Amino acid sequence: MKPEDFELLRSLVEERSGLVLTKEKLYLLESRLIPLARKRGMAGLDKLIREIRTRREESLLTAVTEAMTTNESSFFRDIKPFENFRKFVLPKLVEGHAAGRAIRIWSAACSTGQEPYSIAICLREEAAKLGGHRFEIVATDLSVEVLEKAKVGMYSQFEIQRGLPIQILMKYFKQVDEMWQVDASIRAMVKFRKLNLLQEFSSLGRFDVVFCRNVLIYFGKATKKLVFDRLRRIMLTDGFLFLGGAETVLGITDAFCRVDGYRGVYQMLSEIKPSWPSTSGTKENLAAQAPGP
Amino acid sequence: MKSCLIVDDSAVIRKIARKILEELNFEIAEADDGRRALEQCRAQMPDAILLDWNMPQMNGIEFLRALRQTDGGAAPVVIFCTTENDVPHIREAIAAGANEYIMKPFDGDIIQSKFAQVGLL
Structure with missing residues (x-):
C-alpha cells in the first residue's frame, strides 16, 4: 500500500472513531477492507481507496470505519x-x-x-x-x-x-x-x-x-x-x-x-x-x- | 502442576487437546475409552478430566456416573468435550455431575476459557 493511501485511511478512521491505526495494523486494513470492497462490487483495495478519495460517499466512509474498529468480544470477558x-x-x-x-x-x-x-x-x-x-x-x-x-x-x-x-x-x-x-x-x-x-x-x-x-x-x-x-x-x-x-x-x-x-x-x-x-x-x-x- | 486425563476415542482429538493443555501447564494422561479411563482414575484420580461422549465400550456419560460413585470420584473437575451439542444432552451431562461442557469443534481459546471458569487456571 502506498504511504499516501495508508495516510488517507488512517486519518479517515481516526477522525471518525478515534481509533489510531499504526503501521503494524497494515495487515488489518487489507484483511478487513478487501472483503468490504468485494461486497460493494469493487475489484480490490485500489478501487476502494480511489472511491474514498474522489467521491467521499458517506455510506462508504462509515462502512470503512466500522470495518476497521475491532469487534472482538466475549461473555464475561476477563471474568x-x-x-x-x-x-x-x-x-x-x-x-x-x-x-x-x-x-x-x-x-x-x-x-x-x-x-x-x-x-x-x-x-x-x-x-x-x-x-x-x-x-x-x-x-x-x-x-x-x-x-x-x-x-x-x-x-x-x-x-x-x-x-x-x-x-x-x-x-x-x-x-x-x-x-x-x-x-x-x-x-x-x-x-x-x-x-x-x-x-x-x-x-x-x-x-x-x-x-x-x-x-x-x-x-x-x-x-x-x-x-x-x-x-x-x-x-x-x-x-x-x-x-x-x-x-x-x-x-x-x-x-x-x-x-x-x-x-x-x-x-x-x-x-x-x-x-x-x-x-x-x-x-x-x-x-x-x-x-x- | 495439575493433571488432566483426556478421554476420547480419536487419537487426533487427544493429540490436539494434549498440545493445548500442555501449554496451559497440565500434566497429561490419555485414555481411548470410558472403561480404561475408569481404571486409570481408580489407580490415580486426576485433577481434571476432558471427556468425549461417544466412545465404543463405555461412553462418556456412563463413565461419569461410574466415576462419581467411585471413592474419591467426586473430586475431579469433569469437562465434557463432544459433538453432542443440544440442550437435552447438556442437561443430562450436568445432572450426571459434569462441571463444564465444550461443544466440538473447539479451539485453544475455548479450552482456556472453560478451564478458567471452573477454577483450573
Whole structure:
C-alpha cells in the first residue's frame, strides 16, 4: 500500500472513531477492507481507496470505519471484572440507595452485545440481594451493523463458548438451529443506542456505573483525556468506572482513581468530585433527564 | 502442576487437546475409552478430566456416573468435550455431575476459557 493511501485511511478512521491505526495494523486494513470492497462490487483495495478519495460517499466512509474498529468480544470477558461487579460494586450501589430512581449502567462500545448481556445476567443472578431496586442498562456502539446483531442477541457456538459458563447458557439462552439466542427477558433489560464516543454523550443522562473496557486503548492520549473528562461529567459522584485490563488513568487524567483490591474498578477522586451534594433527592433530579425504563 | 486425563476415542482429538493443555501447564494422561479411563482414575484420580461422549465400550456419560460413585470420584473437575451439542444432552451431562461442557469443534481459546471458569487456571 502506498504511504499516501495508508495516510488517507488512517486519518479517515481516526477522525471518525478515534481509533489510531499504526503501521503494524497494515495487515488489518487489507484483511478487513478487501472483503468490504468485494461486497460493494469493487475489484480490490485500489478501487476502494480511489472511491474514498474522489467521491467521499458517506455510506462508504462509515462502512470503512466500522470495518476497521475491532469487534472482538466475549461473555464475561476477563471474568474478574464481573466478579468485582457482583461482589463489590452491586452491594455498594444498593446500600443506602433511595428507592424510586433506577440504578443506571452504561456499556460503552458494547460491540455485539456480550458485555451488556453479561451485566444483565449478573443482575438476574443477584436479584435476591438487590432489594427490588430498578436497573437500567444502556449499551452503545458506533457501528450500526454490530448494534443490529446485538439487539437480536443471536450467537454462534464459538461465541457462546468463550466466557459463558454452561449453567448460565442453559438458564438464559435458547438454541435456535445452530445458534444460541439470549432470552427475551434478558434482551428487554438492555437499551441499545448508536453513539460515537468522540461525540458529546451527555444526552444519555447520568450513570452509576460505566463499563468502558478495551476501547480507550485504541485512542490517542488527547482523545483518552477528552473521553475521561466527559465520563466524569456524566457519572454520579459515587459511581464506578470499569476499564480494560491493559488500560489505565495514570498520566492521562486525575479525575479517577483505582479502587484498591479491585483491579479494573475506578472511582472519582473526592477532591475533584463536582460540588453537588450527594443526597438521594439531588441524584434523582440529576438522573431525571434520563429516559425512564 | 495439575493433571488432566483426556478421554476420547480419536487419537487426533487427544493429540490436539494434549498440545493445548500442555501449554496451559497440565500434566497429561490419555485414555481411548470410558472403561480404561475408569481404571486409570481408580489407580490415580486426576485433577481434571476432558471427556468425549461417544466412545465404543463405555461412553462418556456412563463413565461419569461410574466415576462419581467411585471413592474419591467426586473430586475431579469433569469437562465434557463432544459433538453432542443440544440442550437435552447438556442437561443430562450436568445432572450426571459434569462441571463444564465444550461443544466440538473447539479451539485453544475455548479450552482456556472453560478451564478458567471452573477454577483450573
